[in-house]
Amino acid sequence: MKKIINNLFKSCKALLNKLFTKIKTAKKKTLLITIIAILIFISVWLWDNPTFYFLTRITLYSSIPLMVVALGGMFSERSGVVNIALEGMMLMGAFVGLFIMYILQGKGYNGQHIFLLSIFIGGIVGAVYAILHAYASINMKANQIISGTALNLFAPALAIFLARFFTGTQQLNFSDPFRIKRMGFLSDIPVIGKILFTNVYLSTYIGIVILLVSAIILYRTRFGLRLRACGEHPQAADAAGVNVYKIRYAGVIISGFLAGIGGVVLIVATTTTFNANVSGYGFLALAVLISGQWRPGRVVIVALLFGFLLKISDAVTLIPLLDNLRLPSNVYSMLPYIATLFVLAFTSKKSQAPRAAGEPYDAGKR
Amino acid sequence: MDYVIEMVDITKKFPGVIANDKVNFKLKKGEIHALLGENGAGKSTLMSVLFGLYQPDGGKIKVYGEEVKINNPNDANELNIGMVHQHFKLVHNFTVAENIVLGMEDTKNGFISMKDSIKKINDLSKKYGLKVEANSIIEDISVGMQQRVEILKMLYRDADILIFDEPTAVLTPQEIEELMDIMRQFAKEGKSIVLITHKLREIKAVAERCTVLRKGKYIDTVEVKDTSMEEMAEMMVGRKVLFDIEKQENEINDTILTVEKLNVRDLINNKLLVKDVSFEVKEGEILAVAGIEGNGQTQLVEAITGLRKIDSGKVWFKDKDITHAPVREKTLQGIAHIPEDRHKYGLVLDFTLEENLILQDYFKPQFQNYGFLNFPEIHKHAEELIENYDIRSGKGRLTLTRSISGGNQQKAIIARELSRDNSLVIAVQPTRGLDVGAIEYIRKSLLQKRKENKAVLLLSLELDDVMNLADRIVVMYEGEIVANVMAEDTNENKLGLYMAGSKRGDGYEKN
Numbered sequence: 001m002k003k004i005i006n007n008l009f010k011s012c013k014a015l016l017n018k019l020f021t022k023i024k025t026a027k028k029k030t031l032l033i034t035i036i037a038i039l040i041f042i043s044v045w046l047w048d049n050p051t052f053y054f055l056t057r058i059t060l061y062s063s064i065p066l067m068v069v070a071l072g073g074m075f076s077e078r079s080g081v082v083n084i085a086l087e088g089m090m091l092m093g094a095f096v097g098l099f100i101m102y103i104l105q106g107k108g109y110n111g112q113h114i115f116l117l118s119i120f121i122g123g124i125v126g127a128v129y130a131i132l133h134a135y136a137s138i139n140m141k142a143n144q145i146i147s148g149t150a151l152n153l154f155a156p157a158l159a160i161f162l163a164r165f166f167t168g169t170q171q172l173n174f175s176d177p178f179r180i181k182r183m184g185f186l187s188d189i190p191v192i193g194k195i196l197f198t199n200v201y202l203s204t205y206i207g208i209v210i211l212l213v214s215a216i217i218l219y220r221t222r223f224g225l226r227l228r229a230c231g232e233h234p235q236a237a238d239a240a241g242v243n244v245y246k247i248r249y250a251g252v253i254i255s256g257f258l259a260g261i262g263g264v265v266l267i268v269a270t271t272t273t274f275n276a277n278v279s280g281y282g283f284l285a286l287a288v289l290i291s292g293q294w295r296p297g298r299v300v301i302v303a304l305l306f307g308f309l310l311k312i313s314d315a316v317t318l319i320p321l322l323d324n325l326r327l328p329s330n331v332y333s334m335l336p337y338i339a340t341l342f343v344l345a346f347t348s349k350k351s352q353a354p355r356a357a358g359e360p361y362d363a364g365k366r
Numbered sequence: 367m368d369y370v371i372e373m374v375d376i377t378k379k380f381p382g383v384i385a386n387d388k389v390n391f392k393l394k395k396g397e398i399h400a401l402l403g404e405n406g407a408g409k410s411t412l413m414s415v416l417f418g419l420y421q422p423d424g425g426k427i428k429v430y431g432e433e434v435k436i437n438n439p440n441d442a443n444e445l446n447i448g449m450v451h452q453h454f455k456l457v458h459n460f461t462v463a464e465n466i467v468l469g470m471e472d473t474k475n476g477f478i479s480m481k482d483s484i485k486k487i488n489d490l491s492k493k494y495g496l497k498v499e500a501n502s503i504i505e506d507i508s509v510g511m512q513q514r515v516e517i518l519k520m521l522y523r524d525a526d527i528l529i530f531d532e533p534t535a536v537l538t539p540q541e542i543e544e545l546m547d548i549m550r551q552f553a554k555e556g557k558s559i560v561l562i563t564h565k566l567r568e569i570k571a572v573a574e575r576c577t578v579l580r581k582g583k584y585i586d587t588v589e590v591k592d593t594s595m596e597e598m599a600e601m602m603v604g605r606k607v608l609f610d611i612e613k614q615e616n617e618i619n620d621t622i623l624t625v626e627k628l629n630v631r632d633l634i635n636n637k638l639l640v641k642d643v644s645f646e647v648k649e650g651e652i653l654a655v656a657g658i659e660g661n662g663q664t665q666l667v668e669a670i671t672g673l674r675k676i677d678s679g680k681v682w683f684k685d686k687d688i689t690h691a692p693v694r695e696k697t698l699q700g701i702a703h704i705p706e707d708r709h710k711y712g713l714v715l716d717f718t719l720e721e722n723l724i725l726q727d728y729f730k731p732q733f734q735n736y737g738f739l740n741f742p743e744i745h746k747h748a749e750e751l752i753e754n755y756d757i758r759s760g761k762g763r764l765t766l767t768r769s770i771s772g773g774n775q776q777k778a779i780i781a782r783e784l785s786r787d788n789s790l791v792i793a794v795q796p797t798r799g800l801d802v803g804a805i806e807y808i809r810k811s812l813l814q815k816r817k818e819n820k821a822v823l824l825l826s827l828e829l830d831d832v833m834n835l836a837d838r839i840v841v842m843y844e845g846e847i848v849a850n851v852m853a854e855d856t857n858e859n860k861l862g863l864y865m866a867g868s869k870r871g872d873g874y875e876k877n
Contacts, residue, residue: 216477220477220478221473221476221477221478222471222473222478225460225464225468225471225478226468226469228457228460229457229460229468232457232458232459232460233455233456233457233458235455236455236456236457236465236468237457237468237469238419238438238439239417239419239439239449239451239455240439240455240468240469240470240519241438241439241440241443241469241470242468242469243438350634350635352459355458363419363438
């Protein structure tokens, strides 16, 4: 019996290995062409299928905040500070951003500028909250995991306390007039029009802009080069005349800013009440960051995948193929977390984390 | 105003040690000035103070006759001071050019523009014969080229005062020659050079004056041409030093360790780190594995001692196949291991000395009874070893291992390993970072084992160790053995060629 299992295990392993080497040896170009071909095939096949567009739409609603927050984490970790406080920063940003929205909507204001204002304020609050993490881990050289955990525990407590103090209840209700139904001729572009220009939030475009700007900053600017150097080898950066402390502060504060934005965007796109939690999206964003190997290009892909898995349970009844399986919907709800475990288990070995991430930098130490 | 640098009464304290105690140092324009001292004498600290990495607790620094305060490396750059650090300060996944410009990047409309920088790098590289490829990634290039990148980094910043911290430790004898030529060229152009080293031969070859430090204190500054190597050594150590240890003829007997076509892979990128390595170690012989750091020697030894997984191939100990045997089985059968990183693999630093001395034996009936430790035995054992191996520490067997000096930590490991009944000793860089006295002691112990008809496998990056101890030498290059020669048939120059991969020994031709 043991032998059979062993053999089975071995052959499975061999098969997996073969598969992996095949994927690895396939040239980048061929891979790209295959992906494009599959995409074209899918769009031709589904180009008139409303379920498909429903699914892409709700996928974007959760993928965009995931991506923005993961990019935030990227700035922090690439500078050498591990940031597991993304969840807390998202929550603080979302709380204050939505509190402003709640007040303004109560006074009869409405419209996209309120949404943009909330997003901006959410970002600022996230950045301010991040300063706590920066101070603890850069100046005080505290353990970054513990500092992050403390901030994660503190955020919901503070949000509930403040919400009750100001409104008497801990729930904030707001209305959602921010979804844009159509964007003129843009919505008529085949396939893309329906995915990107129908029933969207402005935040989708903000997210795309943040992605492009982040990638450019990281790889094309002086600040990006120095940031990456501080995350890999702070002693080298220091000897080259770069102020490691300043760069790390900048990295952590940017990460708080993006996490705050992600918090507001997530809540607005997925619900109309805020109850002092962001349902673990901060931690998922961390998983996205790690699976995305700390690179913007890969982070997008993983964020889309995770967003899709998070939302598939909402769409099961609309997809005959899956509906016929008659699986309990909980199975689908588990998918993103199972995927996280798998992805992390398979990528962790080849993980290319910034080498100095997690290590406090001390210039006077020998 | 002859001096470009004057450091007066510099004091620098670290918690528990005074690294520099009122040290004086003066550098003339256009000279090559050696800074000599043992490990821990405070040479690097002094130069790090000059480079702005540490702030001195006392004393003053004058550059070109003017008193200055150097708060960080930026200040040093502005004073045209540059430094090549012993452990290179290079970002492993950046290109050569990115590493050189880091900190003073050219930008165009806010974006980094590398074109002019790369041209400047190429010009400098041509002018001084410092061959580099501007667009290669650091982790893909050789250690020698990494050092050239560090030198270019200084030149790119227009440095006139160049500090080299132990630059030859990672180079082959041929590369050392090249480096010295380059340093002479710098001096001729009027640049002033500080060479930090503990190797007297290099000082004799290239330096004009030499400042000696010992245990953080300034000893003297001498003219190199008027001072003999013996005199300099005596200033450095504080007593007369034996240069060569007597090595007697020895009878070589049965084979103890056989390694057959051993292959070891990197778990992360699947590259072969050790390729088809085969050799034997016999009773009464010291076999040295030589090579430049990072050519698979470490992985080879880790595979043999059981710290790393073997991909394919066989390891035989006497007549037993121990390829996949667990570490404890290997030690019980009689393999002693003096590991490369004594803090990571050799000792539990927060244990007491006596606890560290039984790490390999605590489970034997001598030291435990039904799982309870037998303290009287442990005490006795520790006192015996401390006595026999002359391990010096503050509180004897109860001293925390972290608080004793590197040399005595190494002695503790040697005591633990050699006192057990062994037929093979595997010693990895046993003299690394130790002072001359400790080095002498360790070399003698290994020779003693050889005399007792034990086999010794020695891995060392110091050619001095290799030449002084080995009966036979195998040289590794890029994971392969490229030569297997008797020590008396070779010399440092020949070994250097093998180590650089530019020559292969008989029977190891490239196929």
